[in-house]
Every structure is written in C-alpha cells, then in structure tokens.
Amino acid sequence: MTSTSTEDILKSAYALLDSAVLSYKGEPTGTAAALDDRVAAPNYEECFVRDFVPSALVFLCDGKPEIVRNFLKMVVSLRHQQPVMEGHERALGLMPASFRVPGEQDVDGTPTADFGELAIGRVAPVDSAMWWVILLRSYVLVTGDVALAHSEEFQESMRFTLDLYLKESFETSPAMLVPDASFMIDRRMGVYGHPLEIQALLYGMLSTAQELLLPTPENERLLSNSKKRMQTLRSYVRIYYWLDSQRLNEIHRFRSEEFGEDAANHLNIYPETIPPWMDGWLPPNSGYLVGNLGVGRMDFRLFSFGNLLAIMFGLTTDKQAEKIMNLYDARWNELVGEMPLKIVYPALDGDKWRYTTGSDPKNVPWSYHNGGSWPCLIWAFVGAAVRTGRHDLARRVMAQSMEKLCKDQWPEYYDGKNGSLIGRRSNLKQTWSASAVILGHQFLEDPDALAVFESINF
Ligand code: GLC
Numbered sequence: 001m002t003s004t005s006t007e008d009i010l011k012s013a014y015a016l017l018d019s020a021v022l023s024y025k026g027e028p029t030g031t032a033a034a035l036d037d038r039v040a041a042p043n044y045e046e047c048f049v050r051d052f053v054p055s056a057l058v059f060l061c062d063g064k065p066e067i068v069r070n071f072l073k074m075v076v077s078l079r080h081q082q083p084v085m086e087g088h089e090r091a092l093g094l095m096p097a098s099f100r101v102p103g104e105q106d107v108d109g110t111p112t113a114d115f116g117e118l119a120i121g122r123v124a125p126v127d128s129a130m131w132w133v134i135l136l137r138s139y140v141l142v143t144g145d146v147a148l149a150h151s152e153e154f155q156e157s158m159r160f161t162l163d164l165y166l167k168e169s170f171e172t173s174p175a176m177l178v179p180d181a182s183f184m185i186d187r188r189m190g191v192y193g194h195p196l197e198i199q200a201l202l203y204g205m206l207s208t209a210q211e212l213l214l215p216t217p218e219n220e221r222l223l224s225n226s227k228k229r230m231q232t233l234r235s236y237v238r239i240y241y242w243l244d245s246q247r248l249n250e251i252h253r254f255r256s257e258e259f260g261e262d263a264a265n266h267l268n269i270y271p272e273t274i275p276p277w278m279d280g281w282l283p284p285n286s287g288y289l290v291g292n293l294g295v296g297r298m299d300f301r302l303f304s305f306g307n308l309l310a311i312m313f314g315l316t317t318d319k320q321a322e323k324i325m326n327l328y329d330a331r332w333n334e335l336v337g338e339m340p341l342k343i344v345y346p347a348l349d350g351d352k353w354r355y356t357t358g359s360d361p362k363n364v365p366w367s368y369h370n371g372g373s374w375p376c377l378i379w380a381f382v383g384a385a386v387r388t389g390r391h392d393l394a395r396r397v398m399a400q401s402m403e404k405l406c407k408d409q410w411p412e413y414y415d416g417k418n419g420s421l422i423g424r425r426s427n428l429k430q431t432w433s434a435s436a437v438i439l440g441h442q443f444l445e446d447p448d449a450l451a452v453f454e455s456i457n458f
Pocket of ligand 1: 033044048050051183184185186187
C-alpha cells in the first residue's frame with residue numbers, strides 16, 4: 001500500500017471543502033453538510049450552522065473572510081422565518097439549524113431556513129445562535145471588521161439571543177436547561193437537562209458578548225447579567241461537573257436526603273448510580289467534566305466535544321484541562337481508538353439503549369451518537385491539546401487519522417468500539433470531516449492560527 005503525502009491529503013480535503021461551497025446571488029454563503037449523492041436525508045445538501053464552524057475557521061485562517069461574512073449576514077436575515085406555533089409567544093433569539101439556498105437556475109428563489117420544524121424528530125437547535133455569536137468573534141478578530149458586529153442589525157440580533165438564553169426557564173442552577181437533542185447530538189440520547197456541550201457553548205457565547213455588545217444604556221442590563229451568569233456558570237461547572245478519583249470517592253460516600261442550605265449532596269445523587277465501569281477507570285492525575293447534572297442525576301458518560309470546548313473557552317481551570325488531556329492519553333484506546341474521536345464514552349446498550357434512545361437503530365451501541373467516532377471533532381481535540389501544551393497528543397491524532405480519512409473519502413462517522421469501521425449509515429464526503437483535518441493541521445503548524453478561536457478570560 002502506498003502512503004499518501006500530507007500535501008495530497010490536504011489537497012483532497014480542500015477539494016471537498018471547495019466543492020461544498022454554496023452560493024447565493026453569485027456570492028459564497030456557506031457549505032453543504034455532505035456531498036455524498038447516495039445520502040438518505042435530503043437536508044445534508046443544506047448549510048448547517050454548527051457544521052459550517054470548522055469550515056468558516058479554515059476560510060478565516062486562509063484569508064477568505066467573505067464567505068464567513070456572507071454566512072453571518074445570511075443567518076441573521078433568516079431569523080424572521082422562524083415559525084411560531086399558535087398560542088406560543090416566541091422570542092427571536094433562536095437561529096436556524098440549517099438553511100437551503102435556491103439552485104442557480106432558480107433566479108427568483110429565496111433562501112429558506114429550518115428551525116428544527118423539518119428536521120428528523122423536530123429538534124430545536126439551541127446551539128446555533130451560540131455558535132453564530134462565537135463565530136462572529138472569530139471573524140472580527142481575524143478581519144478587524146468590528147463595524148459588522150457593531151451594526152444595528154447585529155447588535156439587535158445578539159440582544160435577541162441573549163434575552164432568550166438568559167431568561168429564567170425553571171432552572172435552579174446557573175446551568176442552562178434544554179430539551180433532548182438540541183445540539184450536535186440531535187437525536188434522542190438522554191441529553192436533555194443540562195448537557196455539558198450546551199454549558200460550554202453558553203460560556204463561550206457569554207464571554208464573547210462582553211466583547212461584542214456595545215456598552216450602551218440599552219445593553220447595560222444584558223452585559224451585566226451575562227457577566228454574572230458567566231462567572232456563576234464557570235464556578236458551578238468547575239465544581240459540580242468535575243470528576244476525578246478524589247471526587248468519585250466523595251460521591252461514593254455521599255449522604256442522601258439532605259435538606260436545606262448546607263447539603264453537600266445538593267442534587268441528591270445516590271451513590272448507587274455510579275456505573276460499575278467507573279471503578280478503577282480514572283487513572284491518577286486525570287479527570288473530566290461529566291455529561292450532565294440534574295436532580296438525582298449525574299450522567300457519568302464522557303462527552304468529548306463538551307470537554308474540549310470547555311478547555312478551549314477557558315471554562316475549566318488549567319489544572320482540569322491538563323487532567324482531561326491526561327485522561328485521553330491514558331485511555332487512548334477507549335476514547336480515540338483507531339479513528340478520532342469517540343463522541344461519547346461508553347455506549348449505552350441493552351435496556352439502557354432501549355429506554356434512553358427509544359430503540360433508535362441508528363444509535364445502536366458504538367455507532368453514530370451512541371459511542372461512534374466523529375472525525376469532525378479532530379479540530380477541537382487538536383485545539384484543546386495545543387492549548388494545554390500537549391502537542392504530542394495533537395500530532396498523534398493527526399498522524400493516525402489523516403491518511404485513512406482521505407482514503408475512506410471523508411466519512412461522517414465510524415462504528416465499533418475501536419472505531420475501525422466506516423459508519424453503517426455514514427455519508428462519505430462529509431464536509432466538516434475534511435475541514436476538521438485542515439483546521440487541526442493549521443492549529444499545529446501555525447500556533448497563531450489558534451488565536452481565531454482563543455478563549456477570552458474575564
Ligand atoms: C447529523 C448530526 C448533526 C449535524 C448534521 C449535519 O444530524 O447529528 O450534528 O449537524 O448531521 O451534518
């Protein structure tokens with residue numbers, strides 16, 4: 001077998017990224033999620049807000065910010081398409097999961113957005129607006145075009161979003177409450193409540209808002225609330241989501257049924273819920289942020305993206321970031337396997353799979369969202385590793401995945417405990433698989449590139 005050079009691999013990734021570009025009125029505006037013509041779901045032709053993020057960062061690093069600017073403007077303009085159900089009063093802060101641009105022949109056509117009302121399972125894309133704000137910051141940082149962020153339309157848009165996301169909605173903690181499937185994991189997977197990825201994005205968005213929202217009297221309340229929420233969220237996540245062997249021991253000996261202000265086990269987590277696989281699983285000097293927290297509920301599963309974003313946004317302490325990367329190092333076979341990166345570890349099986357996923361055949365154990373391996377997470381892994389000085393791990397992830405991904409034609413995900421099988425229902429030519437590799441390569445080769453996504457410390 002001949003090996004492909006890094007240059008050829010990147011060429012192939014760029015060829016996919018470039019062919020995925022979607023234009024509206026002759027202007028590049030986003031990228032299609034996948035270019036596989038055999039795909040089952042027609043919405044893979046659309047531009048997904050979350051999928052576009054790694055592509056956008058590549059375009060920014062490559063000095064091609066126009067497509068990002070057009071995308072940011074397009075998403076704002078589509079906000080008004082949000083359908084409101086009868087009897088509902090909805091704020092305008094939500095942004096679409098994806099949008100479709102009319103074909104070139106259709107000169108009178110207009111772009112259409114999907115706020116989840118067409119998506120499989122009708123999911124609300126809570127992450128989209130947060131990604132939009134975070135990406136806006138990267139755009140401003142790279143181009144210096146602060147005027148766009150300061151324009152009335154963009155300021156209003158951020159206000160709508162912050163208004164909606166900071167509104168109290170039955171929460172009893174600084175963490176944000178969302179329905180199942182409201183982010184990258186957009187199928188029923190027991191990720192309702194306070195999933196980590198949403199908390200990391202919220203933190204990223206709130207810190208970004210401090211920079212981009214103008215200090216006008218109109219914005220004063222939102223600026224002050226978002227700063228407070230950011231600080232309380234940070235302390236809460238650092239304390240209560242954190243799990244290392246010392247904390248596990250504390251939880252193992254938790255008293256329950258405590259009433260009142262001094263309760264140590266304030267969510268009434270029963271130690272009996274610690275899953276058997278945890279015993280001896282955490283090596284010394286390692287740890288991670290758990291997947292979710294709620295009443296009587298600690299979801300011990302490790303969700304990669306939430307942990308990596310938490311490192312990149314500075315939501316973890318430096319020590320915690322170091323311990324998370326140590327965990328990847330020590331548990332490489334389980335968490336990285338043959339193809340980076342396990343979206344969640346471990347998979348749910350048996351009755352747990354039945355009850356939690358609703359017997360979802362796409363999410364069978366070690367497949368897709370249920371312990372499948374997602375190359376699109378490579379950029380976040382490399383970013384977090386570089387930020388914590390673990391270039392060795394970043395290099396290892398790139399070295400073991402690049403060539404295979406290129407040969408396999410950039411699949412969306414891989415199956416199996418070791419991640420060695422191309423996903424049974426996986427698309428090929430999945431755009432964010434290719435852009436994640438280009439971006440990972442850029443983060444490693446050019447440390448300044450990471451600045452496009454640097455955390456802001458307040
Ligand atoms: C799947 C993924 C989702 C992604 C979409 C398009 O639905 O779960 O995160 O945005 O595909 O690639």
